[in-house]
Structure formats: C-alpha cells, structure tokens
Amino acid sequence: MASAPAVVAPRPLPVDDPECLVDAEIEVGTPGPHDLLVDVRAVSVNPVDGKVRSSFDAADGPKVLGFDAAGVVVGVGERVQGYVPGDEVYYAGAIDRPGSNAHRQLVDSRIVGRKPSTLDFAAAAALPLTSITAWECLHDHLRVTADTTGTLLVVSAAGGVGSMVLQLGRRTGLTLVGTASRTESADWARQMGAHAVADHHDLVGTVREVAPDGVQYVFSPVSAGNVEAYAELMTPRGIVVAIDEPEGLDTLPLKTKSQAWHWELMFTRPLSEPGSTVQREILDEVSRLVDAGELRTTETRRLQGLTAASLREAHRLIESGGTVGKIVVER
Known part of the structure; x- marks a missing residue:
C-alpha cells in the first residue's frame, strides 16, 4: 500500500x-x-x-x-x-x-x-465547497431561476459561501443585498455582486433602508439571534436557507407570515445519495x-x-x- x-x-x-x-x-x-x-x-x-x-x-x-x-x-x-x-x-x-x-x-x-x-x-x-453550497442554496432550496425576481438578503456576504451566492445570484433577476460590518468586507461584497450592502450589527434598520418593501429570500450562515429579524424583514411566505448549526434554534417567529426555513448541508448528496x-x-x-x-x-x-x-x-x-x-x- x-x-x-x-x-x-x-x-x-x-x-x-x-x-x-x-x-x-x-x-x-x-x-x-x-x-x-x-x-x-x-x-x-x-x-x-x-x-x-x-x-x-x-x-x-x-x-x-x-x-x-x-x-x-x-x-x-x-x-x-x-x-x-x-x-x-x-x-x-x-x-x-x-x-x-x-x-x-x-x-x-x-x-x-x-x-x-x-x-x-x-x-x-x-x-468547490462554496460553489456547491451556494448552488444548492439557490437552486435546490430557494428554487430561483434566471427569471426569478425579488430581493435576496445575503448575510455575511464577504464570506466564502456568501461570495458565491452573490456571484451566482447575479445570473438571476434578484436584487442582492449583502451584509457586512467593515469597509473591506462591504467593498468585497460589492465586487462579488451585491447591489446594496447593509450592516449586520443593525440588521433590520439597515436592510429596511435599502429594501423598504422587505425581502423574499435570506441566505443565513449566522442564524443564532437572527430569526426574529428575518421574520420581520421577510415578506409573507419568504424563505430562509441556513448553513450553520445553531443549538436550540427556535423558528416559531416565522409562523405568523407562513415563512419557511430550509437547511443546506453540502455533504447530503455524498452521504445519502452516493x-x-x-x-x-x-x-x-x-x-x-x-x-x-x-x-x-x-x-x-x-x-x-x-x-x-x-x-x-x-x-x-x-x-x-x-x-x-x-x-x-x-x-
């Protein structure tokens, strides 16, 4: 061997x-x-x-x-x-x-x-990992196509997966709002395709400034403490797709507006569909x-x-x- x-x-x-x-x-x-x-x-x-x-x-x-x-x-x-x-x-x-x-x-x-x-x-x-994850988030979970419109909130947009969600999202009709808290991160998010950038330390306030009518979709790599904000920002029947592993996450705030929560794990296919x-x-x-x-x-x-x-x-x-x-x- x-x-x-x-x-x-x-x-x-x-x-x-x-x-x-x-x-x-x-x-x-x-x-x-x-x-x-x-x-x-x-x-x-x-x-x-x-x-x-x-x-x-x-x-x-x-x-x-x-x-x-x-x-x-x-x-x-x-x-x-x-x-x-x-x-x-x-x-x-x-x-x-x-x-x-x-x-x-x-x-x-x-x-x-x-x-x-x-x-x-x-x-x-x-x-590879970020591209597959972003692709599955957009197409398997959010079901977006080249003709899909509306607004997608991309949390932590300067991260590896967020960067690919923005690039692939630009191939659709979506308006892309990224979140960042530093000038370097905000600049990177815009380079990756964000139409606007909000501050995730004041998520509701700064997203409302650039998307006053709310968002239809959320990509969430940082879900702990954000469910209520997502519920407030999303329109009825909005969809969150999350990739993190927060312990004891309560998604009940999404029920009032019939919103949905999806989990994405890139390793599902290799594990369950070899x-x-x-x-x-x-x-x-x-x-x-x-x-x-x-x-x-x-x-x-x-x-x-x-x-x-x-x-x-x-x-x-x-x-x-x-x-x-x-x-x-x-x-």
Whole structure:
C-alpha cells in the first residue's frame, strides 16, 4: 500500500496549540470502483475545517482534515467514467472519508469536476465547497431561476459561501443585498455582486433602508439571534436557507407570515445519495462559467507549502473572524 505526506490532527485541540496539526506520513490505499486517486496540488480552508479539528472524537484520530482541493488524476477505479490519468480536477470531498490535506487523496469521481482551465490549482481550490453550497442554496432550496425576481438578503456576504451566492445570484433577476460590518468586507461584497450592502450589527434598520418593501429570500450562515429579524424583514411566505448549526434554534417567529426555513448541508448528496452525479455536474458548470468570465475565484490569500505550519496559519486566520473570501494553500 502506497504512502504519502499529509497533515493530521492527532486529537481535538485549539488552533493555538502547536500540536493541533502536525506533519505525518499516511497510507493512501488503492482506488475503489468509482474512485480517483488525485495528486493534490492545492487546498483551501473553510470554517468547517476548524470546527472538525477542534471537536472530532479523539478515538477517530489522527484525522486528515480538509475538503476543498485541486489536483491531477493519477489513478482511476474500474467503474470510473470520464476521467483518465493526467486530468486536472477540483472537488469538495465528503465528510466520511480522509480529507484533502495530503499529497495523495482518494475521492469519489461522481463528486469531482474538471478544473477551470483559466485558473491555476490554488485559485481553483478556493471554489468547490462554496460553489456547491451556494448552488444548492439557490437552486435546490430557494428554487430561483434566471427569471426569478425579488430581493435576496445575503448575510455575511464577504464570506466564502456568501461570495458565491452573490456571484451566482447575479445570473438571476434578484436584487442582492449583502451584509457586512467593515469597509473591506462591504467593498468585497460589492465586487462579488451585491447591489446594496447593509450592516449586520443593525440588521433590520439597515436592510429596511435599502429594501423598504422587505425581502423574499435570506441566505443565513449566522442564524443564532437572527430569526426574529428575518421574520420581520421577510415578506409573507419568504424563505430562509441556513448553513450553520445553531443549538436550540427556535423558528416559531416565522409562523405568523407562513415563512419557511430550509437547511443546506453540502455533504447530503455524498452521504445519502452516493450514486448521484449532481455535484459533479455543478462543478463542471461552475468551471464553464469561470472559463467564460462569468464567475471568478474567491481566493484572497495564498500560503505556500502543504504543511502543518501553513495549515495552522490558515486555520488561525479563519478563526480570527477578519478574513474575506478564501485562504488557499499551494503545495
């Protein structure tokens, strides 16, 4: 069985502990029937990486973290269709398999897309998880199309997913209101496509200023403490789609105006519908749109070396709460 360098979390630890991520050598295994073996050239870091690092079951350690990756196919399973060694790919992986923070990774070909040809590996690695999440929020949950009108409130619009919700939302008839609290974040949200920017520290007041008639849709990555504000801001039968995990969330305030709450988890398809190729199709369409100049990478910072030191720094930056866009790590 082949081995490869990797970065592992030996046990759940805070980001300021130098042992929270360490360099190691791991056994990679051979491709299953639907698997690709990928030579990973770059990864990006998402908030979920930090959540997993600090809270996984210690009995499951050491754990290879990471979801987003871009690289080159070096092996294929016997039932793989459409890929051969040498193909450049990108993907967001799954939560029930070893992660992307390794030089070699096995990943199901049905959730892998072709890397945009106009981007290098690092710029491409910024896109998969947030693009799939944003696509599923807009099209699976909110059911928007190119002809959909109304107003979409994008909370924390400068974040990784918010940035892609704005870019993909621009391909519809929606008016996009992003929220931000710093000048840098507000400027980024406008670059990503926001028609207007409100302050999420005064959500109701500042959204009312730019959307006096209310909003029909809300994208929520920060739901705790905001349900009543969403209920007030949304029109009757408005829809929230949320991606976070607030404990004990009470959605009853939505009942008065018959409003709906949807949960989005990007890993639902890989976990519950393993035969689905929908995420592969989404990534291929995102790749096409990037190469056509209709979407752009959300990379804002690039670190060098797929090492524990680089990934600890990336996790630290993410957890500082002051980043916009995506942090990528290039091997």
